[in-house]
Amino acid sequence: MSAPVSAGAVWRRVLPVWLGLMALLALACAAAYAPLGPWTVAVSFGIAATQALLVALLFMRLDSASALIRLTAACGLFWSAILFSLSLADVLSRLTRT
């Protein structure tokens, strides 16, 4: 954070992340056409979650954020997890019965 910083130092921090994200995009696109059967959904959304994690940690700087900020970000996921698990408990149990 101190004064003498070059543009190169900024790019060195963010360019590798971008390369990783683009590689994951290519992987997701290729995996969608691969005969993975029921794993296709898990793989494509797993790659998306990995990309989102990279963006949150390294582009949105959660890696160096304070505990309060990390907790706030985690709150969104926590309540979403409740939303999904309670709603899907209902929806999926109806599906197996029919």
Next chain:
Amino acid sequence: MSDPAIATEALLREPWDGLKLPEEQALSYQRTGATFGIWIFIASEVLFFGALFLFYTAVRAEHAEAFAAAARETNIVYGTVNTALLLTSGLTAAAASRASEHAALIRLTRWCLVATALLGLAFLVVKGLEYREDIAEHLVPGPGFKLPEASAQLFFGFYWLSTAIHGIHLMIGIGLVARLIVIGWRHPERIPGNPQVEVTLLYWGFVDMVWLFLYPALYLAGRSG
């Protein structure tokens, strides 16, 4: 923030003198508050989009085949190009956010902000071309819909709703970044160290993340086999 070239006084927002803090500390408090505030907003937005994705998950679980058939109708080329455009805009946004911490990097900050807004606009142009193609192929739910399965219309209901809401979020993001570009143009001293730069680019990062999940949901389903 310890860059001495940052114009602390120009960045402080009233009222800040009630706490009798030194200017640098007052600005540091304001920065913490701004970052905390945008993350609360992002967490609530996660729930907003979470409800949309919950709809998708529930309906896809019930109508897996119709969803796969419907997802094959989306144009994966437009979808992949747009994902690459948004990821690249995320790169320039992250670079702008980091560069804005240093007064010496004002030019880099400015150019990265301009690149971010332009990449966002390019995304919207590609999306517009895709919408035109979708309409021409009768992929709008309602009478004359292209696919015979009724639940394929549910997929495209989600497609239009989610991409439109994401597009609106992106337009707001472009507007906010354009605002920073104008501020940087008129008052260059107001960009380095300004908490508004970080807040705007955190919002941009979130809009990026939403698309990362829309991409497999809309374009990658039903491609194999």
